[in-house]
Amino acid sequence: MPLGPAEVAKIAHLARLAIREQDAPAYARNLSAILDLVAQMNAVDTAGVVPMAHPLDMAQRLRADEVAEPDQRERFQAIAPRTEAGLYLVPKVIE
Amino acid sequence: MHDKTIAQLGAGLAAGEFSSEELVRAFLERIARHNPQLNAFITVTAEPALAQARVADQHRQRGDAGPLTGVPIAHKDIFCTSGVRTSCGSRILDRFIAPYDATVVEKLAAAGAVMLGKTNMDEFAMGSSNETSFYGPVRNPWDLEAVPGGSSGGSAVAVAARLAPGATGTDTGGSIRQPAALCGVTGIKPTYGRVSRWGMIAYASSLDQGGPMARTAEDCALLLGAMAGFDPRDSTSVDRPVPDYVAALDRPWDGLKIGLPKEYFGEGLDGEVARVVEKAIDEYRKLGANVIEVSLPNSQLAIPAYYVIAPAECSSNLARFDGVRYGHRCENPKDLLDLYTRSRAEGFGAEVKRRILVGTFALSAGYYDAYYLKAQQIRRLISDDFRRAFEQVDVIAGPTSPTVAFNLGEKVDDPITMYLSDIYTIAVNLAGLPGLSLPVGFVGQRPVGLQLIGNYFAEDRLLNVAHRYQQATDWHRRTPAAFA
Numbered sequence: 001m002p003l004g005p006a007e008v009a010k011i012a013h014l015a016r017l018a019i020r021e022q023d024a025p026a027y028a029r030n031l032s033a034i035l036d037l038v039a040q041m042n043a044v045d046t047a048g049v050v051p052m053a054h055p056l057d058m059a060q061r062l063r064a065d066e067v068a069e070p071d072q073r074e075r076f077q078a079i080a081p082r083t084e085a086g087l088y089l090v091p092k093v094i095e
Numbered sequence: 096m097h098d099k100t101i102a103q104l105g106a107g108l109a110a111g112e113f114s115s116e117e118l119v120r121a122f123l124e125r126i127a128r129h130n131p132q133l134n135a136f137i138t139v140t141a142e143p144a145l146a147q148a149r150v151a152d153q154h155r156q157r158g159d160a161g162p163l164t165g166v167p168i169a170h171k172d173i174f175c176t177s178g179v180r181t182s183c184g185s186r187i188l189d190r191f192i193a194p195y196d197a198t199v200v201e202k203l204a205a206a207g208a209v210m211l212g213k214t215n216m217d218e219f220a221m222g223s224s225n226e227t228s229f230y231g232p233v234r235n236p237w238d239l240e241a242v243p244g245g246s247s248g249g250s251a252v253a254v255a256a257r258l259a260p261g262a263t264g265t266d267t268g269g270s271i272r273q274p275a276a277l278c279g280v281t282g283i284k285p286t287y288g289r290v291s292r293w294g295m296i297a298y299a300s301s302l303d304q305g306g307p308m309a310r311t312a313e314d315c316a317l318l319l320g321a322m323a324g325f326d327p328r329d330s331t332s333v334d335r336p337v338p339d340y341v342a343a344l345d346r347p348w349d350g351l352k353i354g355l356p357k358e359y360f361g362e363g364l365d366g367e368v369a370r371v372v373e374k375a376i377d378e379y380r381k382l383g384a385n386v387i388e389v390s391l392p393n394s395q396l397a398i399p400a401y402y403v404i405a406p407a408e409c410s411s412n413l414a415r416f417d418g419v420r421y422g423h424r425c426e427n428p429k430d431l432l433d434l435y436t437r438s439r440a441e442g443f444g445a446e447v448k449r450r451i452l453v454g455t456f457a458l459s460a461g462y463y464d465a466y467y468l469k470a471q472q473i474r475r476l477i478s479d480d481f482r483r484a485f486e487q488v489d490v491i492a493g494p495t496s497p498t499v500a501f502n503l504g505e506k507v508d509d510p511i512t513m514y515l516s517d518i519y520t521i522a523v524n525l526a527g528l529p530g531l532s533l534p535v536g537f538v539g540q541r542p543v544g545l546q547l548i549g550n551y552f553a554e555d556r557l558l559n560v561a562h563r564y565q566q567a568t569d570w571h572r573r574t575p576a577a578f579a
Contacts, residue, residue: 008452015410015455016417016432017448018440027452033511034453040399041469044476051471052478054301054331055287055527056551061330075194081424088419091430 001039002032096121097257098574101314104260105162108155115148115155115165119209122167126211126258129578134233135243135252137172138180139212147209154207162317162341164207169259171250172213173220174200174305175294183296184218184228184246187416187423187442197294198326199263199305206321211259214249218444219413220270220298222246223516226507227446234503235278236575237540241500244274244516250308251278256578261309261318265295267302268401269496269520272532275308276495276544279534281561281571282308283315286552287527288333290319291326299408300331302401302524311571312533312561316340319554335552343555344562351560353379354389354488359519365498371543372494375535375564379492382563389487391480396473397522398514403457403470404525409447410454416442449510478526485550490560494519495532495544523548531557534570542570 003011005024008031012019019027073086082089096118099107107113123141130136144167151165175181175193177200182188196204204210217227225233225248233248235241236256243252247264251274254262264271266284275282283306290305297303307318320341325334355376360369380386418424418438425441428434443451457466484491496516506513523530528551532544545564549557565571 003456011452011456011459012436014459015451016414016435016439017443017451018436019448027449030449030510031452031456034402034449035456037511037514038399038403038466038470041396041403041473044393044396044473046469046472046476049472049475051468052475053471055478055525056331056333058288058331058333063327072194076420079190079192079194079421081418081421090419091428091434093431 001035003028003035097125098579099260100310101163101166101260101317104166108165109160115151115209116145118165119144119148119167119211122211122259129256129258132234132239133236133252133256134231135215135249135256135258136169136212137182137184137215137230137249140179140210144209144211151207151209161206163203163321165209166207167209167211167259168203168318169211169214169250169253169262170200171216171247171263171265173216173265173296174263175296176200176210176213179213181213181296182229184216184230185442185444185447186229187439189229189423191422195294198291198328199295199322202324203321208321214253214262216249217246218447219296219409220246220265220267221409221446221450223269223273223513224501224506225249225274226503227444229444232503235500236578237279237542238500240502241541242277242503244277244496244500246270247308248274251275251280251282254278254280254308254310256575261307261314263305263322264308265303265305266524267298267405268524269517271306271308272520272530272544272546273496273517275532277500277542279542279570279573280308280310281312281315281531281533282306283319283531283554283557284523284529285319285323285554286529288331289529289552289554290322291329291332293326293328297412299405300412301408302405311565312558313341313344316344316558338555340555340558343559346559348383348563351384351490352488353384353386354484354491355386356389356391356394356484356491356493358391358394359493363497363515363518364494365538367538368494368498368543371536371538372545375545376492378564378568382567387488389484389491391484391522393473393476393480394522397477397525398518400470400473400477400525401521402453402514403466404474406450406454407457407467408454410451410458413447413451446510474525477522481526481528489556491548493546495546499538499541499543519546527551529554529557531561533561533564534573536570
């Protein structure tokens with residue numbers, strides 16, 4: 001399935017990736033080639049085959065709903081781009 | 096000292112022939128001398144390594160030492176290391192100092208192993224040549240014009256060039272086995288769930304698995320024994336006892352049955368690689384193995400299914416890199432969307448972006464069934480192929496990679512050709528099985544790897560089958576001349 005630059009721009013928006021306009025055709029070419037490769041799957045009839053989401057077919061393990069981690073806010077925020085008073089700073093969202 | 100295996104170094108330490116501090120100093124000197132040329136390490140942790148070595152020496156003096164106490168190793172830069180940069184080969188994490196240790200790092204440290212540093216890798220483990228790293232390509236010590244394979248290329252080269260006797264790697268589609276093959280070392284990808292993924296930066300969570308890389312199967316057994324085990328912090332970790340891998344090495348075979356998948360010896364396999372692999376199979380016949388042909392009829396679908404499933408999972412996992420809480424943030428974002436899109440665009444390289452875009456597309460409204468669900472159905476067919484094959488044989492054997500190491504720059508602009516490098520390894524991740532690569536010869540001066548695939552949790556069997564071959568041959572002892 002060939003993708004054009006406009007479709008690449010749409011997917012890039014969904015992925016929150018800025019793609020320069022001049023790079024879009026190259027991404028479109030690469031992505032189309034990958035989707036061509038992937039299209040080989042269509043040669044196989046998989047009607048009735050149960051999808052395999054996980055290699056060991058195991059049930060998700062659950063734990064008790066209890067606090068297990070200590071508060072390490074200062075350590076974690078020490079590596080943040082911008083913080084203030086224990087909060088992560090981002091550009092204003094609500095005017 | 097640098098040419099000894101981990102088992103030999105452990106014996107030397109135990110016999111008091113050298114201290115861990117001397118050993119670590121010797122490896123740090125080799126890294127300082129050779130790394131500028133090879134680029135196998137992103138970060139060298141010299142001072143902490145020497146401090147860890149002195150602690151190991153004290154433990155040993157007190158009689159409190161195991162087989163890995165004081166043995167230096169390297170960690171792939173995908174494993175979080177507390178207080179040490181953990182870059183995952185990406186600009187987006189170039190200044191990320193991990194606030195905690197991965198379980199694998201913690202367990203190897205608890206066993207007394209000393210970390211020399213963090214090894215280079217393809218960005219976010221996405222690549223088969225180590226050329227997608229933000230820190231530049233790694234060179235293959237057997238031929239400096241050749242790639243080392245990927246994504247654990249730095250770890251493979253560190254071991255091959257004797258800059259570390261062992262290293263950790265991770266394998267999502269072949270990232271331990273393919274570089275091990277291309278660099279002439281031994282590496283094992285365990286069964287999915289055998290080694291904890293906690294603190295191992297996620298690429299494709301249903302496929303990712305950590306494992307050891309070293310010179311010999313014996314060394315891999317020592318390392319895997321320390322790395323494996325149940326971890327409540329990883330929700331897909333398997334709660335099952337870890338066998339004594341070292342004790343299993345010399346176990347007799349009792350009519351071991353090896354299956355050769357006919358699909359792994361057909362079109363696409365380099366003729367000279369095929370000859371080397373067939374010679375290795377002959378050696379197994381001489382050692383008493385019963386070799387028969389098996390079929391994995393859906394093999395050719397592994398790459399197509401993988402390039403839906405892995406990108407889909409990657410697009411979801413890498414959504415966390417948003418420039419807000421850690422990692423690269425762009426300058427002067429004009430609003431939140433600009434902060435997200437530009438931080439990510441500046442932080443990720445081209446291959447990572449391609450996979451995020453493919454995955455986003457495959458999961459987007461209207462395409463999910465045709466791509467993601469279809470790929471999961473193919474995954475079932477591939478897994479069923481292996482199940483049927485393991486009703487007939489104990490171990491499956493074949494080439495690890497269709498060619499020897501290719502030249503730097505040769506495939507970097509052609510993603511599809513690059514992807515084919517993992518044609519024999521990817522199915523193993525889709526099924527969640529263990530796989531091992533061991534060196535079995537050369538084409539010219541470039542190494543060839545034999546892949547052994549086992550049934551679920553048969554790591555002990557794979558290590559045993561590789562060890563017996565290494566007892567009878569010396570390919571694993573060959574050293575690249577410039578790094579002897």
